[in-house]
Amino acid sequence: MIGDQKILFSGMQATGTLTLGNYLGALKNWLELSDEYECFYSVVDLHSITVRQDPAELRKRARNLLTLYIAAGLDPKKNCIYYQSHVSGHAELAWILNCFTYMGELNRMTQFKDKAAKHADNINSGLYTYPVLMAADILLYQADVVPVGKDQMQHLELTRDIAQRFNAIYGDVFTVPEAYLGKVGAKIMSLQEPTKKMSKSDENANASIYLMDDPDTIIRKFKRAVTDSEACVRYSENQPGIRNLIDIYCACTGKTPEETEKEFDGKGYGDFKMAVGESVVSVLKPVQERFADLSKDKAYIDGIIKENAEKANYYATKTLRKVQKKVGFPERIR
Numbered sequence: 001m002i003g004d005q006k007i008l009f010s011g012m013q014a015t016g017t018l019t020l021g022n023y024l025g026a027l028k029n030w031l032e033l034s035d036e037y038e039c040f041y042s043v044v045d046l047h048s049i050t051v052r053q054d055p056a057e058l059r060k061r062a063r064n065l066l067t068l069y070i071a072a073g074l075d076p077k078k079n080c081i082y083y084q085s086h087v088s089g090h091a092e093l094a095w096i097l098n099c100f101t102y103m104g105e106l107n108r109m110t111q112f113k114d115k116a117a118k119h120a121d122n123i124n125s126g127l128y129t130y131p132v133l134m135a136a137d138i139l140l141y142q143a144d145v146v147p148v149g150k151d152q153m154q155h156l157e158l159t160r161d162i163a164q165r166f167n168a169i170y171g172d173v174f175t176v177p178e179a180y181l182g183k184v185g186a187k188i189m190s191l192q193e194p195t196k197k198m199s200k201s202d203e204n205a206n207a208s209i210y211l212m213d214d215p216d217t218i219i220r221k222f223k224r225a226v227t228d229s230e231a232c233v234r235y236s237e238n239q240p241g242i243r244n245l246i247d248i249y250c251a252c253t254g255k256t257p258e259e260t261e262k263e264f265d266g267k268g269y270g271d272f273k274m275a276v277g278e279s280v281v282s283v284l285k286p287v288q289e290r291f292a293d294l295s296k297d298k299a300y301i302d303g304i305i306k307e308n309a310e311k312a313n314y315y316a317t318k319t320l321r322k323v324q325k326k327v328g329f330p331e332r333i334r
């Protein structure tokens with residue numbers, strides 16, 4: 001707790017270009033929860049270097065991502081929006097937690113297996129211990145709740161296991177966090193292969209809607225989206241393409257799948273795809289406009305970066321000192 005509020009932590013990687021999946025699966029829920037919690041939203045740049053990055057490009061993307069958090073509507077005065085690399089406690093706690101995590105647990109992580117297959121020439125130990133760093137991110141702020149998309153659930157489970165293991169040895173040190181999955185949009189699928197999640201790293205640009213896509217591009221991608229053969233707008237397991245489009249439509253409009261089926265009863269896929277595209281444009285356009293404005297205000301963004309790094313460091317150090325003491329490191333002499 002900070003004051004009388006519970007704590008929320010979440011983060012995103014500044015790798016690749018953010019997709020509609022990131023927005024509907026995570027950012028949108030962050031916005032909905034931000035009044036209720038004391039929130040820490042990190043641009044997790046330490047995670048990004050588990051795969052090779054161009055340094056200038058990474059710096060630029062990280063700043064864009066931080067700006068985007070604010071453009072999406074998170075108030076940087078109320079929410080702590082910061083770069084993970086500006087708080088050394090993340091790496092320090094990760095080291096300690098590495099000593100409380102079993103290789104058997106890490107071997108089971110499906111995201112590691114996927115990424116190792118994708119980057120076979122660079123299976124570094126950072127990629128392997130990535131979930132421990134993620135646990136450190138969350139536990140460092142004593143987070144109660146962590147809003148994420150479905151693909152991060154396995155990492156969240158591991159975080160809980162590590163926290164419980166540590167607490168069982170040293171007493172109540174860490175809050176054991178709960179994952180928060182939104183009702184809709186927790187897993188947005190590729191527009192081209194709807195059995196695969198929409199991903200920043202997809203090579204086919206038509207498979208993903210990027211948050212900075214202009215309206216024409218968005219509409220064009222939806223027109224090209226792969227659908228099914230039943231020729232009706234029905235929310236069913238057998239129609240993964242249409243089901244995904246219904247999920248997107250519901251997440252953007254607040255309607256339910258049943259309402260959507262009724263609305264498009266008797267209409268073809270063409271009309272429906274157009275409506276989905278327009279609903280996405282209406283959500284993303286204001287974010288893009290605010291992003292363009294904010295990006296021009298260098299001094300304002302710099303101020304936020306500095307202020308929030310201080311705030312994050314303050315809370316991170318509190319937990320870190322407690323943990324260091326528990327495991328037996330000598331006290332600092334002042």
Ligand code: TYM
Pocket residue numbers: 009010011012013014021022023024025026044047133134137138146147148149150151152185186187188189197198199
């Ligand atoms: P990342 O950067 O891959 O994704 C950021 C968030 O977007 C969600 N997401 C999706 N949700 C629905 N449908 C999709 N197709 C989709 N694609 C991505 C992700 O679930 C995530 O919530 N390891 C994390 C970043 C991280 C983190 C943390 C998150 C590092 N430390 C601590 C929470 C707490 C990641 O790579 O997310």
